[in-house]
Each structure stands twice: as C-alpha cells, then as structure tokens.
Amino acid sequence: MRAAKPMPDIRDLRLFDSCMTLGRGVLAGCPEWLTRDNVLAVMDRYDIAEALVHDHHARFVYPREEGNRRLLESVRGIGRLYPVWVLEPPRTPGFSAAAAVVTEMLEAGVRAARLAVKAVPPMAWLWDDLCAALEEHRVPSFLDFGEATTRATLSDSDVAGVRDIALAHPELPLILSHIFGGLGVHPALLPLIRRVPNVYIDITGVLEYWREVARDVGPGRVLFATGAPFCDPGILISNVQYARALDQTAKRMICGDNLRGLLDGVR
Amino acid sequence: MSAILENWKRGLGLPDTLVIDGHVHIGPWRHNTTFHSVEEAVEESVAFMDAHGIDAVCAMGGGSMFTGADYHLGNDFLLRVSERLPDRMIPFANVNPNDTRDANLAELDRVYARGIRGIKLINAYQQNYPGDGPNLMALYAYAADHGMLVFNHQWEEPVIWRISGEFPAVTFIFAHYVGWQDAILRERENVHANIWTVDCLGWLDRGIRSVGAGKFLLGSDGFLNPMSVGIGPVAYAPVADHDKRLILGLNMARLLDRVGALPALIKEKYRRTLLDAG
Numbered sequence: 001m002r003a004a005k006p007m008p009d010i011r012d013l014r015l016f017d018s019c020m021t022l023g024r025g026v027l028a029g030c031p032e033w034l035t036r037d038n039v040l041a042v043m044d045r046y047d048i049a050e051a052l053v054h055d056h057h058a059r060f061v062y063p064r065e066e067g068n069r070r071l072l073e074s075v076r077g078i079g080r081l082y083p084v085w086v087l088e089p090p091r092t093p094g095f096s097a098a099a100a101v102v103t104e105m106l107e108a109g110v111r112a113a114r115l116a117v118k119a120v121p122p123m124a125w126l127w128d129d130l131c132a133a134l135e136e137h138r139v140p141s142f143l144d145f146g147e148a149t150t151r152a153t154l155s156d157s158d159v160a161g162v163r164d165i166a167l168a169h170p171e172l173p174l175i176l177s178h179i180f181g182g183l184g185v186h187p188a189l190l191p192l193i194r195r196v197p198n199v200y201i202d203i204t205g206v207l208e209y210w211r212e213v214a215r216d217v218g219p220g221r222v223l224f225a226t227g228a229p230f231c232d233p234g235i236l237i238s239n240v241q242y243a244r245a246l247d248q249t250a251k252r253m254i255c256g257d258n259l260r261g262l263l264d265g266v267r
Numbered sequence: 268m269s270a271i272l273e274n275w276k277r278g279l280g281l282p283d284t285l286v287i288d289g290h291v292h293i294g295p296w297r298h299n300t301t302f303h304s305v306e307e308a309v310e311e312s313v314a315f316m317d318a319h320g321i322d323a324v325c326a327m328g329g330g331s332m333f334t335g336a337d338y339h340l341g342n343d344f345l346l347r348v349s350e351r352l353p354d355r356m357i358p359f360a361n362v363n364p365n366d367t368r369d370a371n372l373a374e375l376d377r378v379y380a381r382g383i384r385g386i387k388l389i390n391a392y393q394q395n396y397p398g399d400g401p402n403l404m405a406l407y408a409y410a411a412d413h414g415m416l417v418f419n420h421q422w423e424e425p426v427i428w429r430i431s432g433e434f435p436a437v438t439f440i441f442a443h444y445v446g447w448q449d450a451i452l453r454e455r456e457n458v459h460a461n462i463w464t465v466d467c468l469g470w471l472d473r474g475i476r477s478v479g480a481g482k483f484l485l486g487s488d489g490f491l492n493p494m495s496v497g498i499g500p501v502a503y504a505p506v507a508d509h510d511k512r513l514i515l516g517l518n519m520a521r522l523l524d525r526v527g528a529l530p531a532l533i534k535e536k537y538r539r540t541l542l543d544a545g
Contacts, residue, residue: 003280004317010276029446032469042468046503047276205465207492229468238499241278244318 008248010241015048016256017233018142019150019177019204019225022074023056023067027148034229036074043080046233048226049256050080054114058086060148064116072108082263084112084142088120089130098129102137111266114142114177118152122161124168131165135172140262142202146178150204150227154179154186166196173198173262175223180205193217200258205231207239210254211246219250223259271511275502280320285516285540287323287523287533288316288494290418290442290461290486293356294329294344301329301490308348312490316355319494322516323533325357325523327387327418332361334394339374346381354532357523359385359418363393364402371402375409384528386410388419398426404433411436414526418442418461424451431455438522444474444483452478459522461486462514463497472504480510484519512540 024033033056034042043051053075058067068085075081085105090097105113113134120126122143134141143162145152166174176199179185185206193199194217203210204227214222224240226233240246240254274282293301293308302308316324326349331341342360349358360378362371375386390396390403397403398419410417411434418440422430428451431439435457441448444460451458462471463486475483487497501514520537523529529537 001280001284001286001320001322002282003278003320007278007280007318009278027467029470030467031473032467034468045505207465207496211493231465232468232470232500232503234499234501234503235465235496236499238275238495238502239493242319242495242498243493244315 003242007242008251010047010237012248013241013251013255014257015046015050015224015237016259017043017048017051017226017228018175018202018223018259020051020053020228021056021059021230022053022071025056025148030229032229036078040078040080042228042233046226046237048233050082052084052112052259053081054084054086059114059116059144059146060119064088082112083108083110084114085110086114086116086144087130088116089126093129095129095132098133099136101130102133102139106137106139106266111263112140112142114144117143117158117161118145118147122158122165124161124164127165128168131169131172135169137267138171138173138265140173140175140259140266142175142177144177149230150178151180151230152178154189156186156188159186159188159192162199163192163196166199170198173200173265175200175202177202177225178204178227180207180209185209190216193221203236203240203254207235211243214246214250214254219246219253220258222254224255269502269508269511271508271515272502275498280318281498281502281515282320284320284512285520285533285536286321286498287325287485287516287519288321288487288489288497289325289440289484289519290463290497291324291326291489291494292329292491293326293348294331294341296329296491305344305347305351308344309351312348313352313355315490315494319498321494322536323355323357323530324489325359325385325418325519327359328361332363332387332389333392338363338366342374342378346378346383350381354530357385357528357530358383359387359416361387361389362406364388364390364396364400364406365394366402368402368405371406372409375406375413375415379413379415384414384523384526385416385418388417391420398422399429404430407434407437410434416440416522416526416528427451427458431458438525440484440522442486446470446474449474449477452482458482459484459518462500463488471500472506475504475506475510480506480513481518483514484522485515
C-alpha cells in the first residue's frame with residue numbers, strides 16, 4: 001500500500017552514521033562484518049553518505065592502541081569514513097598524560113572519541129583528566145556502554161556518573177551510545193538529557209525513545225547511527241525516515257547535520 | 268534495482284504491495300505505552316498504518332499478558348479496538364497457562380465467539396510456564412479443533428519439535444526469528460516465523476537463503492516500536508521482490524485466510540495479487 005503522505009527520500013537526508021564498527025570478529029548470528037573491503041558497498045546499499053567508524057577490537061581487546069592504529073590503516077584514503085578512537089583514562093593521573101593522548105589522536109586526524117565506560121565506569125574522578133583534555137578541543141565523545149556488541153543496560157550509578165561528568169565538563173559534547181538492552185532504556189536517561197545540555201543520544205539499537213528526546217528536548221540532541229554490523233541498518237534508517245512526527249528539517253539534523261556540526265566544532 | 272526498495276527509499280511506502288504487519292501490540296506496556304484509550308488506539312493505529320503503507324495488522328495485547336495481570340482485560344481492550352477496525356486489525360487473544368485450564372478454555376470460547384482466530388502466547392514471561400505443559404497442550408488441542416493460529420514469543424527447540432508434530436493441523440508462529448529455528452522451519456510445514464528482532468547485518472537474507480521466503484512473516488512489535496523497523500530489513504534485503512512480497516504480506520494472508528480470519532477487503536486484495544501473479 002502506498003504511504004498516505006510521502007516521507008522524505010532517504011537520499012535527501014544525507015545520512016551520516018555515527019556508529020559503524022570495522023573489523024572481523026566471531027559471533028553466533030552475525031554473518032556479515034564490515035571491513036575496508038566491503039564497507040563502502042554496504043554504505044552505498046543503504047545510502048549512507050559518511051560514517052564515523054571505530055575498530056571492533058579496540059572496544060574490548062587490550063591494548064586498545066593496536067585497534068586504534070589498525071583503524072587508521074583501514075580508513076586510509078577513504079574520504080567518507082572518519083576514524084574514532086576508543087579511549088580510557090591513562091594510567092598516569094594528571095592532565096598532561098591525558099592531554100598527550102588527545103594530542104596524538106588529533107594529530108592522527110581523529111576528531112571523535114569513544115569512551116570505554118563499560119570497562120572503566122563513568123566515575124567523574126576517574127575520567128576527569130581525559131574529559132578535560134577532550135573538552136579543551138570540544139571533541140565529540142561517545143559514552144560507549146556496550147560490550148562486544150551494541151547492546152547494553154545502564155545502572156543507576158552509570159547514569160549518575162554521566163551526569164557528574166557532563167556537569168563538570170559543560171563544553172564537552174557527550175553522546176550516550178549503546179544504551180539499549182531490549183526492554184527500554186534506563187528511566188533516568190531522558191530526564192538527564194533534559195537537564196544537561198551537553199548530553200546527546202545516538203540511536204544505536206534505540207527504536208523508540210530517541211523520538212521522545214527529539215520531541216521533548218529537540219532534534220538537535222539526537223544523532224543517527226546504525227550500529228552496523230551488530231544491527232541491520234535497514235531497521236534504524238527506516239525508523240528515522242518514516243518517523244511521523246518529525247519534519248524534514250528535524251530528520252536532516254538527526255540524520256547527519258547534528259554530527260557534522262559537532263565535528264566542525266572540534267578545535 | 269528492487270521496485271519495492273526504490274519506492275521505500277523514496278518515501279512512498281509500499282505501493283502495489285499487500286502488507287500485513289503480523290506482530291503488533293495494543294495496550295499499555297510495562298516499559299512503554301502504546302495507546303491510552305480505545306479511541307486513541309483506533310485513530311492512531313490507522314494513522315501509523317497509513318503512514319507506512321500497511322494494509323492490516325495482527326494485534327496482540329500489552330502489559331495485561333504478563334505475570335500477575337488479568338489477561339481478560341487485555342483481550343477486552345483488544346476486542347474493543349479491533350471491532351472498530353474490522354478491515355485493518357486482526358486480533359490475537361492471550362491467556363495465561365498458569366490460570367486453570369477451564370479458565371483458559373472458557374476465555375478461548377469467549378473470544379472465539381467474538382470472531383478471534385488467533386492466540387498469542389507469551390509463557391516465557393508468565394513464570395516461564397513450559398511450552399508443552401498440560402494447560403498449553405490443552406490449548407493446542409483447542410486450536411486444532413477450532414482452526415486457530417498459535418503465535419508465541421518463543422518455544423524452546425525440543426518443545427516446538429514435539430508440539431508441531433503432535434498437532435499438525437495447528438499453525439505455530441514464532442514471534443521472533445533469531446536464527447536457530449531454520450531446521451524446523453524447513454522441516455515442518457506448520458511452523459512459521461515472524462521476523463521481528465534487532466539482529467545483525469545480513470541476518471534476514473541469510474535466513475531466507477537457508478529456509479526460503481515462504482516461512483517468514485513481517486513484524487515490528489509496533490505500536491511499541493515504529494512499524495518501519497520491521498519493513499526496513501525486508502525492503503533492503505538483497506532478495507527478489509517476489510520473496511519480499513511473500514514476507515510483507517502474502518504469507519500472512521495465506522495463513523489468516525486458512526482460518527477464516529482474513530478481513531474481506533484484504534482478502535480481495537490478496538485474491539487480486541494472486542491473480543496478477545498468475
């Protein structure tokens with residue numbers, strides 16, 4: 001049946017995927033992985049214009065630096081892919097060690113970070129130095145609560161920790177990522193986003209709740225993400241494209257312009 | 268290029284395609300809400316269907332299906348909504364097998380008399396009552412005698428092998444295709460799978476290659492979820508449009524028609540589609 005009212009053409013939304021994982025792994029039920037060899041074909045199939053990508057192993061295999069370095073090789077010469085490093089606080093406390101990590105990252109051309117808050121819990125005192133260094137450069141930082149895949153559930157202390165970090169670093173864009181475990185999101189997340197202006201949400205695995213953020217707080221706080229290969233991109237692309245309550249301007253913001261703006265803000 | 272995919276990408280929905288979402292919920296839910304009143308459910312469910320190009324839905328209850336709740340309340344709500352939408356909503360009633368067998372069967376008698384031909388089970392969330400426990404075995408026998416479809420959140424593998432063999436006249440539908448069901452989907456004519464799940468890149472086309480498109484049914488867990496999340500994976504799947512049409516609606520239409528639950532308008536569209544396909 002034809003839709004009663006046409007939705008925007010997906011190609012007009014200029015999709016910028018904020019969460020694609022590069023690298024092969026082994027996981028029952030995951031038949032297809034994204035690598036340098038196939039990622040552009042997958043993006044073309046789904047009309048994804050650009051993507052932030054991170055290395056699969058950097059998220060959970062130490063040393064993370066190996067995965068981060070491998071990522072640079074994987075995206076070399078591919079202008080549509082923007083590398084994201086997975087970070088956790090340096091072992092040496094103090095601002096200078098954290099600043100060195102951020103400087104190295106920026107010099108490598110990496111303008112977004114994925115903070116491994118599943119491995120190192122989001123306690124403000126633990127993350128303060130690294131977040132201060134990231135904040136100095138306004139680096140969009142994804143708070144990654146997932147483990148091997150994009151599924152996760154948050155505890156009360158996780159949410160409280162995010163609040164503390166965000167309030168302590170008001171110029172640091174913090175994007176909640178991998179926060180959905182199948183039956184809803186933590187009930188304090190939406191109130192948190194309402195109250196703390198530098199907290200955003202990416203929609204990896206989030207089927208419904210991002211709409212409440214877009215409606216109640218504003219579309220500027222929502223970033224499109226497929227979560228591929230751990231989530232079929234057709235699910236979340238169609239989810240945004242066919243959202244009834246959002247106009248085309250809001251959809252364009254969510255689908256890519258918000259992220260472009262955050263990346264443009266990196267100093 | 269798939270015409271179905273191109274139309275979907277262009278924002279046109281699914282023109283010239285019979286679309287039945289075989290898995291939606293009506294009623295309050297424990298972690299979300301769908302609709303708060305019959306009036307809202309009638310108006311909004313039609314608006315959602317129209318926005319996505321969906322002809323009809325198979326509707327199940329909400330929070331009333333879970334442990335501790337009275338399933339009659341959910342069935343009442345479902346009936347009040349679906350009776351207002353006879354051409355667009357096909358209700359599936361729920362019971363709780365931890366209630367007495369007589370109570371379960373009495374409820375099935377009640378809803379059957381109101382025209383319901385589908386049963387929705389969710390025993391995994393009802394104190395994990397066994398899928399082949401005595402009250403459910405009685406329910407399957409009832410379904411066989413009355414020609415009713417049985418849809419369940421999930422059966423354990425040994426259970427579905429047993430019950431699909433003991434009740435060959437009953438069509439058993441998994442609410443979620445998660446991959447391990449391939450063997451039984453291939454082997455047993457009376458076992459089908461609704462596709463709704465959040466799964467990995469390539470999950471659905473792998474299943475179609477393994478099983479064939481004839482065993483899969485569109486689903487979204489709408490209206491909890493947006494209905495687009497079920498359609499998207501089918502529209503984008505690298506399979507022939509013929510296979511997509513089966514999954515989007517023709518398979519479900521065939522099963523509903525077999526038990527006399529296909530609404531007249533949908534039946535006419537189904538008939539025309541089959542004629543056009545030769």
